[in-house]
Amino acid sequence: MGVLNEAKRLMKKNIREYGMYIALVVIMLTFSIATDGLFMSSRNISNLINQTGYIAVLAVGMTLILIIRHIDLSVGFVAGFLGAVAAILLTKTGAPVWATIMIVLASGALIGAIIGFLVTRMGIPSFVATLAGMLVFRGALLRVTSGTGTIIIPDKSFNAIGNGFIPDIVHINGIHTLTLIIGVIAIGLYIWSELNSRRDKLKYNFEVLSTLMFAIKLLFVSAVIAYITWTLSGYNGLSWTVIVVIIVVLIYNFVTNKTVLGRHIYAVGGNPDAAKLSGINVNRITLIVFSSMSMLAALSGILFTARLQSATTTAGTLFELDAIAAAYVGGVSAAGGVGKVTGSIIGAFVMASLINGMNLMGVDISYQYIIRGAVLVAAVIFDVKTRNKRS
């Protein structure tokens, strides 16, 4: 009985966060039933995750941008342009893959710094500055691909970033064992860190979950990780894209939740004037956030180009809107100051699941857009309503 009450309380307190996970599960189950389990097959889940990668990393960066009350419309074509730059570096100059990645990421950071400079020092609203960026990089993409059109990338190791899977040690019965091992390690690390933080809290005599509830939580999350890795290991195992996304999420989640920088970002979003008077350098934070955004756009460009194994003249079209939608579905507040990186990732998967599932069901593209729009609105309504209810 006590546990039930506790669960209810937890549910109430975290309704917004849990709501998103529940929505994702509901969507997945619905499609599963509608497609006779095809949706949840190892192969499709693996595909779904890899398709979402390049939007997911953008959504992570966009989360921070929206938190500090700005917007970045340039990310789509920055991704497209830098993807083309990567293709040119690889094919024309014969640069090694690692150097190409470094150069492209650094260029992304630089582009972001320039946008940040325009916003902070020149006082241009970010909507305008990045709208200009969108035009400029669209032009730049057309420019660098003008002679060649689509640039095919022959480099296998580069393309693996978007298509490839991690190698296996021993392949038993079509099961990818290394993926399973990584899954087990992940569960171990998760349990270890939860135990640690619980012990710390107890040391301070702070309230913690009851032992039973805590055990249920550990079990539940472990089961989810186990299920995902099991599903993936049934196909080709973990893809490089997944690894990249996980690393990005871990880093950004850590920075936003645990570090001074992260806390300053939320403070700037919550009330820029108060942040300034609290000794926070608002311009510096803004610059960092825009830089990180464009660097993630560069990464998105790499993932997308590698996935297509080529750079095209229209790469990056409308990525920015998908990323913004993912962030809003994921609980970022339009008023700034509120939002979580993990939420936006879930948001990205909700949107991607919709597309994927509707494709499997053969829903006409016209309806797909309408349904996606409706889901975006529904998600934000839910968010706004629960926000008002919460203390």
Add this chain to the structure above:
Amino acid sequence: MNKNILEMRNITKTFPGVKALDNVNFQVEKGEIHCLVGENGAGKSTLMKVLSGVYPHGEYSGDIVLNGEVQKFQGISDSEKAGIAIIYQELALIPELPVYENIFLGHELTKGKMIDWNETIKRAGEMLKKVKLNNVNPATKIKDLGVGKQQLVEIAKALSKDVKLLILDEPTAALNEDDSQNLLMLLRELKEQGVTSIMISHKLKEVLAIADTVTVLRDGQTICSLSAVKGEISESIIIKHMVGREIDNIFPSRDKKDFGDIVLEVRDWHAYNPELGRDILNGLDFNVRKGEIVGIAGLMGAGRTELAHSIFGNPADYKIKGDLFVMGQKKKFKNPNDAIKAGIAYVTEDRKGNGLILIDDIKQNITIANLKSLTKQGIVNSNEEIKAANHYKSSLNIKAPSVEQKVGNLSGGNQQKVSLGKWLFVSPKVLILDEPTRGIDVGAKFEIYTLMNKLVDQGMSIIMISSELPEILGMSDRIYVVSGGKIAGELLSTEATQEKIMEMATN
């Protein structure tokens, strides 16, 4: 037949974790001025929000009876139709729009489908006359009026809606002496014309001057209703009912008064505001010594807040000339962070605007200016953070269910305490307080004054900017009077009087 225009019966309103109103009964007679007093967080604003439909019927329990009829307001527009108008402490005017448009915003005067601007301007002029703003042109933009006049425009707006019951939530909190007197006079005149008013205030002198009846709330409950004609009202009685104990001397005395060396000094301090295109500070000299409380008095607009900003790292980017010394060393602060590093803290006068992050919780607000102290290898220790926040929550007596409560949900006075806690957490050498007790109840004022004394005893220096002369006189060791961006005079606490200060301030 009933002499009560309003009866609120057994009103209970809860927020998650807080019972803001607990079976409150509240009666207002027709045509009286009824003051509602109580400690910060007692539930005054909440009660008025229930009355005006901000919290619609169904979100509270109990009955609102207006003129003998039970009302079920679904929103503010319902209560307005019933003749209730509420003026919040935070003004709800639109700065960029002219006065006439603000007055009729939401109930525009129309001819057919179009707004009748001529009629609007004419009627706005009449409303302005009613609130004694005869010489304000209705076409003036709100932002070009002082706060005092803005407050009167708010009342004009209420009157234009044909109000029967006017509610004012701390209307004089941000007003100076003259403007406050004006407002009180206006309320009396409205009373003659048959308007009933409910006024929330922490300024007990005003309450004494104007109230026909005073109702005291404490911890969400009605404590008592006192009537002026029956001679039941006096300051000490109100205080006793409010805080549940007696406070003899609102300004606690300090035994030890030995001042050390000069900690902070500015010389020939000029500041030019590029936005206004004029000098706002014209050659100030002043200093504060270790263990000293220096009061800065002056009228609104004299440049006191600007002085604080210009010292505290100049966040508004004025052009500054002059020298600043901390512990005898010449300093130049490029931003507030430099000032904080040098040991200066600044509690702003506008806690909602630039003091606090309202969507964040108490602990985040308290630690934001000094996260470094909670950090090991770049990682913020969230447990230490909660501990630190809890420390200030209990030592400053912040009323909230936990440090995880959103600051936006706290009552005004408790927000002020959070702001104070935030700056105590940086352990500054010099603490600049800008209107530190605005909107704070007597009990909490006393606590804050006691705290100030303790801090200077421990060697901190305090610069206190205040528009409340009793506070300046009661707390300062030395007083500077600022007028027109200059120091108009310096007084020792022993020689200072209200008259002397006012004379210097107005010269």
